[in-house]
Amino acid sequence: MTKSILLIHTGGTIAMSEDKTTGEVKPTDENPLQSMLTEIDGATFTNKAMFNIPSPHMTPETMLQLSNEIKKELQNGYDGVVITHGTDTLEETAYLLDLLHETDHPIVVTGAMRSSNELGSDGPYNFIAAIRTALSDQARGLGVLVVLNDEIHAAKNVTKTHASNIATFQSPQYGPIGIVTKGRIIFHHQPVKREHYIASTLTKNIVILKAYAGMDSSVLRCLSHVDGVIIEALGQGNLPPETVPGIEELISRGIPVVLVSRCFSGIVQDVYGYAGGGRKLKEAGVIFTNGLNGQKARIKLLVAMELTNNLKELQQLFDR
Numbered sequence: 001m002t003k004s005i006l007l008i009h010t011g012g013t014i015a016m017s018e019d020k021t022t023g024e025v026k027p028t029d030e031n032p033l034q035s036m037l038t039e040i041d042g043a044t045f046t047n048k049a050m051f052n053i054p055s056p057h058m059t060p061e062t063m064l065q066l067s068n069e070i071k072k073e074l075q076n077g078y079d080g081v082v083i084t085h086g087t088d089t090l091e092e093t094a095y096l097l098d099l100l101h102e103t104d105h106p107i108v109v110t111g112a113m114r115s116s117n118e119l120g121s122d123g124p125y126n127f128i129a130a131i132r133t134a135l136s137d138q139a140r141g142l143g144v145l146v147v148l149n150d151e152i153h154a155a156k157n158v159t160k161t162h163a164s165n166i167a168t169f170q171s172p173q174y175g176p177i178g179i180v181t182k183g184r185i186i187f188h189h190q191p192v193k194r195e196h197y198i199a200s201t202l203t204k205n206i207v208i209l210k211a212y213a214g215m216d217s218s219v220l221r222c223l224s225h226v227d228g229v230i231i232e233a234l235g236q237g238n239l240p241p242e243t244v245p246g247i248e249e250l251i252s253r254g255i256p257v258v259l260v261s262r263c264f265s266g267i268v269q270d271v272y273g274y275a276g277g278g279r280k281l282k283e284a285g286v287i288f289t290n291g292l293n294g295q296k297a298r299i300k301l302l303v304a305m306e307l308t309n310n311l312k313e314l315q316q317l318f319d320r
């Protein structure tokens with residue numbers, strides 16, 4: 001049976017071109033990917049130009065708008081959705097879409113590191129690879145996927161690791177869940193569980209701080225009008241002791257403080273019992289995450305705080 005795929009374009013380098021005189025890379029009005037669709041037989045496509053923005057211009061509101069649009073459009077009988085997106089915040093959009101995605105339809109997000117007229121432009125290839133993945137029967141039920149550079153990643157795990165290399169998207173510690181070859185789409189792993197939440201608004205102001213040697217409470221005490229704080233902690237989830245009073249003040253005001261590791265891989269744990277160590281932070285009410293990076297933990301807290309402000313319930317949501 002012929003499958004139908006919805007193609008939603010949001011902008012990013014995949015929709016940009018380079019001015020050959022100045023070297024400036026900017027959005028174009030024409031969709032440079034249109035002509036590529038002839039590469040795929042036996043499927044029908046509907047294009048929707050939702051935004052044409054670089055991904056640093058994406059906000060939780062525009063991401064939610066995208067999620068709502070997908071939900072609405074999936075009722076029209078599409079078999080899957082491919083989204084083109086800038087790579088800078090692609091992992092945040094993909095993860096938010098994943099948390100809010102309630103059906104088994106494949107949703108595949110892709111982008112490019114080189115604009116449409118640059119030598120070795122990767123956009124058209126990634127676009128076709130993403131469509132082929134969305135057309136695969138095995139992609140059903142896997143949640144939101146990210147496809148670039150011949151690899152298929154789960155939205156929850158993937159992160160941009162290099163500023164310019166086309167092999168930038170990786171899933172630290174877990175690896176991709178599949179590969180794209182010339183002839184086949186091959187899945188070799190499956191996400192063990194999917195989470196699903198309902199959020200009709202994303203209203204909270206959540207900030208991310210990175211820990212460093214010698215950090216104290218001053219930056220925590222500067223925070224005003226915040227609803228939640230993500231801290232990229234040291235190692236397995238430890239902080240300099242001078243940060244503890246500032247953290248305790250935030251928690252006593254009911255503001256969740258969520259811990260991730262600033263390390264590329266690994267999970268925060270309440271192991272160390274010294275001042276500022278993970279065990280002491282946990283006792284103080286700090287919420288520990290389960291392998292998310294800082295930007296993903298922020299997306300999850302944004303969604304979770306639409307459901308509850310209770311610190312214990314938030315910890316339970318982060319234990320999932």
Ligand SMILES: NC(=O)C[C@H](N)C(=O)O
Binds near residue numbers: 053054088
């Ligand atoms: N490669 C890219 O797409 C980067 C671009 N700045 C963006 O995220 O929109």
